[in-house]
Amino acid sequence: MAIKLTKNELKKQKDNLKQFQRYLPTLQLKKQQLQSVIMGIRQELERKEAERIQMIGDLDDWVAVFAENEIFDEEKRLDQLVQPDKVIARDENIAGVTIPAFEELTFKDINYDVDDYPLWVDTAVFKLREIARLDALVSTLRKQTELLEKELRTTSQRVNLFEKVKIPEAKENIRVIQVYLGDQQTAAVVRGKISKKKLVEV
Numbered sequence: 500m501a502i503k504l505t506k507n508e509l510k511k512q513k514d515n516l517k518q519f520q521r522y523l524p525t526l527q528l529k530k531q532q533l534q535s536v537i538m539g540i541r542q543e544l545e546r547k548e549a550e551r552i553q554m555i556g557d558l559d560d561w562v563a564v565f566a567e568n569e570i571f572d573e574e575k576r577l578d579q580l581v582q583p584d585k586v587i588a589r590d591e592n593i594a595g596v597t598i599p600a601f602e603e604l605t606f607k608d609i610n611y612d613v614d615d616y617p618l619w620v621d622t623a624v625f626k627l628r629e630i631a632r633l634d635a636l637v638s639t640l641r642k643q644t645e646l647l648e649k650e651l652r653t654t655s656q657r658v659n660l661f662e663k664v665k666i667p668e669a670k671e672n673i674r675v676i677q678v679y680l681g682d683q684q685t686a687a688v689v690r691g692k693i694s695k696k697k698l699v700e701v
Contacts, residue, residue, distance in 0.1 A: 502672050504679040512676065516669040523661045530658055532594045533651040537644060544640045551633040558626065580620070581627040582607040586635045596650045601639035604632045 502508055584607045588599035606628060613621075 502676065504676055506680065509673065509676040509680065512669050512672045516666065516673065519661050519665045519669060523658070523666070526654060526658045526661065529594050530651065530654045533596075533647055533654060536593050537647050537651065540640055540644050540647070544637065544644065547633060547637050547640065551630065551637060554626070554630050554633065558630075580609055580611055580624050581631065582609060583631050583635070586639065588639060593647060594650070596646055598643045598646050599639050600643075601636045604635040606631075 502512070584605040586601065587603040587605060588601050590597050591600040592598075611620075
């Protein structure tokens, strides 16, 4: 990029450099904060996914009992008794990024007559609701990771831009302008001396 070799341009480049150097630590701090939060969420995600797998594994003991599900009428099957309604999440701000924070999964209020079902149905409904809650939590944690990783990529690109392009470019521009202005000043002094010498000779 061509720059003007003037005092005004020198001031502009020095101001730019100050601004870049002031902004860079903020970006670096944001990058570190995002990396730390993402690592924490990933660990939580691993724990919740393991918990979910464990819960589903615990249902193996129920497989024979769940087979009875087929004997119920269509409208009385277990999947009819456990119907998620909506995920309740609040907005949370992490390093300037708004992410959803899971609070609860609500279910449609389905009343059923206990006389229509065997005793194990209450426990099965409870377990299936817990698995559905974990599914919603895991999904929210994945969304958090996705949003924060996107912001981390953008922030990392900005850090690199400042560190590797903008700051070195401004420093080099300042150096070039200072050399040019120095040469101009030296040339002016030399011209002044030559003129003075000529005047003295005359």
